[in-house]
Amino acid sequence: MINKVHVKKGDTVIVLNGKDAKKKGKVLAVYPDESRVLVEGVNMCTKHRKARSQTQQGGIIHQEAPIHSSKVMLVCPRCGKPTRVGKKILENGEKSRVCKKCNEIIDTIKKVKKG
Structure with a gap:
């Protein structure tokens, strides 16, 4: 695992x-x-x-x-506060890490396969 x-x-x-x-x-x-x-x-x-x-x-x-x-x-590089990390799938199919405090995208992780 x-x-x-x-x-x-x-x-x-x-x-x-x-x-x-x-x-x-x-x-x-x-x-x-x-x-x-x-x-x-x-x-x-x-x-x-x-x-x-x-x-x-x-x-x-x-x-x-x-x-x-x-x-x-x-x-968080944007707001400068310690934060938890959330995941979000964008419109173009990429998965990204998101700041839970300011809701800004930290970086994109990878392309999500559809199908």
Whole structure:
């Protein structure tokens, strides 16, 4: 079964709860199998990297870790508010994502087959 995630790569989201609550960031990657998203600057963790050769140094690296997709909410590019995402089929047969607050189209998803 394919899990669906309401955000896509490149969307701006706000974190709803946890240690990084109310932080905004851009979605770097989406993992629909685990229902997780990787958000820029959110859920930072430290990783101890061992030196592999003379040229590559070891040390402590800070990087983002994925968080559950239910903890993020899409920020509408038109009105700038955190919003839920609705779906709408347009007259030309394309499916699109819609902002629930301002009712504006966020982007088109794909062509819907008729028949």
